[in-house]
Amino acid sequence: MTLSTDKLLASLRWRYATKKFDPARRISEKTWEAIEESLVLTPSSFGLQPWKFIVVNDPGVRANLSGESWRQPQVTAASHYVVLTARTDLNSTDIDAWMERMVETQGSSHEAVAPYKGVIEGFALAMSHEARHAWNVRQVYIALGQLMATAAMLGIDACPMEGLSAVGYDHILGLEGSGYATVVACALGYRAEDDKVAAMPKARFDRSRVISHI
Template structure:
């Protein structure tokens, strides 16, 4: 486990990298760990309403850059992940998770009937739009876990909301898939001439943002 001091060091290391070193690539071993970090990300009820698209094709990344205000991180970073989210949460989604949970816990799926009813009832009480928004919030939990995990490994990241999500969906062929783009994240290693790497972090005083009651 990390020491408290090491954890704070990793958090200080992390920043939204604006310029990546195009010559440095994340090793296959480290990338496999980051994929596991995504797999292990928390979500409400454990439903995992997402799919993470790792964009390896340079031509595809170049096309996505044109839908991202020309941000160079899209093409310069070692890796690019597009975080997509379930556009709804149906009973079929819940049943799929129940089957997975039953297998993981080595128990009959019927024994999870009460838990299934709670989840299905919670989802049914919302509109489709609200369920999508709920799913998107879960996806951002995965984004946070990915970024912190990368920082622990000494890998830089940049979360990217400056994009046209609908255009991403079109480029990535997501229409009718049940998933839609929420956010992207570039990962790799900072360039030595990224001036933002040495910029001090600006944070409000702790006593202004944390309140004990």
């Protein structure tokens, strides 16, 4: 299955970091299910998926999160709000769980995946705790990119949200001691008709400045 180059570029040029959402418009259940599945399908290093995505539907919780987000209106006005979290560590238990899933879904055996497991452990467990968490955080930004690109393909507006207190989010969402910590969030929905930012030209450097060929 392919998407035409014209359709792809039109969708990416159409998207922008939405500043004002229409609170009356909701993403359909079918569309939202596709967006969630796109998160499940996000690639990650070694396939380890060191994250958890929290879809915050409760208005009260979102109001509290707004207080930890400089009162940015997207938090409460958007149709859906997703908090992307990363594993605070990545240990042998995590790797074992992933190996079990591989055996289950691919009809393999523990013996067959043992060499791959050894490669992962040799790479991941040689890092410090802090380095593993930083590695996990970088993986989360791959998921954020996939989430926003998927939304654009489906005609859904989105706004990545880094202007927040991760510690405050962790407290409100009950993440303290859970093994996960807030990295970034994303508001999704439909732009308000009077969002002036939507009509502003997209400012990007010329291709020659950001892409080189060797």
